Amino acid sequence: MPEGHSVHRLARQFDDVFGGQVLAVSSPQGRFAPAAKLIDGQQLVSSHAHGKQLFLGFGNDLVLRVHLGLYGAWSFGGDEHFSGASSIGAPRRVGESEHASAAGQGPYEGPPEPVGQVRARLVSAHGWADLRGPTACEVLTEAQAATVRAKLGPDPLIAAAGEFNLAKGRGSRAEITDDSRAAKQDFIARLAKKKTPIGTALMDQALLAGVGNIYRAEALFRCSIDPFMPCNELSKPSAAALWEDIVSIMEDGVRDGKIITTRPQHRSAPGPVWPDNAYYTYQRQHQQCRLCDAGIALMEVAGRKLYWCPGCQPKARKRVKR
DNA sequence: GCCCTATGTTAAA
DNA sequence: TTAACCTAGGGCT
The missing domain is CATH 3.20.190.10 (MutM-like, N-terminal)
Known part of the structure; x- marks a missing residue:
């Protein structure tokens, strides 16, 4: 798990x-x-x-x-x-x-x-x-x-692992910088070559190593990306931003020992942050989105439950007309 | 007790 | 696309 x-x-x-x-x-x-x-x-x-x-x-x-x-x-x-x-x-x-x-x-x-x-x-x-x-x-x-x-595939936590090793007297700062830059470019390049939906790709350990069902759902929400969007239709800046967001929330996870992806201003329910206020979409099907009026959607895809907000993660249109 | 669920992966059909 | 596998806990009867 x-x-x-x-x-x-x-x-x-x-x-x-x-x-x-x-x-x-x-x-x-x-x-x-x-x-x-x-x-x-x-x-x-x-x-x-x-x-x-x-x-x-x-x-x-x-x-x-x-x-x-x-x-x-x-x-x-x-x-x-x-x-x-x-x-x-x-x-x-x-x-x-x-x-x-x-x-x-x-x-x-x-x-x-x-x-x-x-x-x-x-x-x-x-x-x-x-x-x-x-x-x-x-x-x-x-x-x-x-x-x-x-x-x-590349591991979003490669830099975090490098920092830990550095603190233990192993490796170097330059190594961490090089490795994390290479991992990010690797991710972007792999996405550009894939036509599969981004929601499926994030679960593919050969493409990206370490993301599972919670981080998949939460990262796509935070980046306002439709999970069914083909990978190669994501712009390069969007792919880079997605990588950076995954790095950020997973590094928080390493620090906290639990997955919390909500920003403080989006937590409404009383009580502790985790677990009831920790997620935007994961296991929140039929509940109202924290950011809009839509209800969180749930669909079984490739045997796993996919959660997303139809309002905040709208179907992308290839050519947006103004 | 029995049934269901779970942050996952693999092999067979 | 489906089933199999690994295990324990919670809710139910």
Whole structure:
């Protein structure tokens, strides 16, 4: 269920709590047991997110690739080093995003008995992480991991990831600038070559990596773009503005640990911002748009629910006559 | 208990 | 275009 922002938070969290440490890797459920042996007892040397995929690099040059899919989630626990570690993944209740781990309360006595279907468990001297319900959990060579990554489109969070690494003493400012500029140009170029509707394209991980159903709907609303508009009919400035808006709201998501796309002046309902005041269109079908009199529309497209405002995101006309 | 839902992807038809 | 897959929680009976 998580979109790219959650996976980037995960990558940071693994770096923070497990980076450089030797990990015991197991599979209480059993399904991951043979592959777990390949990295059991190895040092975690890198933690990287690309779109919705997480890549953990180990000292023997093998890579653990995890994709949470719809239901996957990681939970963490441990001593005071884990006090900031949140569980990240599928929300267990409507209205819940991430919840803090029960770390740092009393002495750490090792990981608890596995609860439910724990596909993979990583344990260090200071704490543990449990993975449940992933679409993918496999051990790859670096070459195989590179092949997977080569199939993914540009990631709007590449600059945010660069900033995190810079703060950890890795990479350079110039690198971040170059990478984010290249990612944006890549996105614009890919859109120009596609005739598929922009609403479909934003969900295509080979075109753009990390955007899911919420960010798709919200970004198109914020940019007043009709989701059915063919990609190649978007002007280059519009495509650039769309990229920049996606970057902006996803970076907010990494910071906040939840998706909030509304601007303060557009929140009306009383109570906390999230979740009831967090979105413009997602799960707001039949409700009145926050900006106009129209009702939010819902249509199932390619098996996913597409939300949009017919008033604020009108059908584009190719030649606008004045 | 049973049914539904979910920020996702893949393979078969 | 449809079904399958992975899992847990909430609402219902």
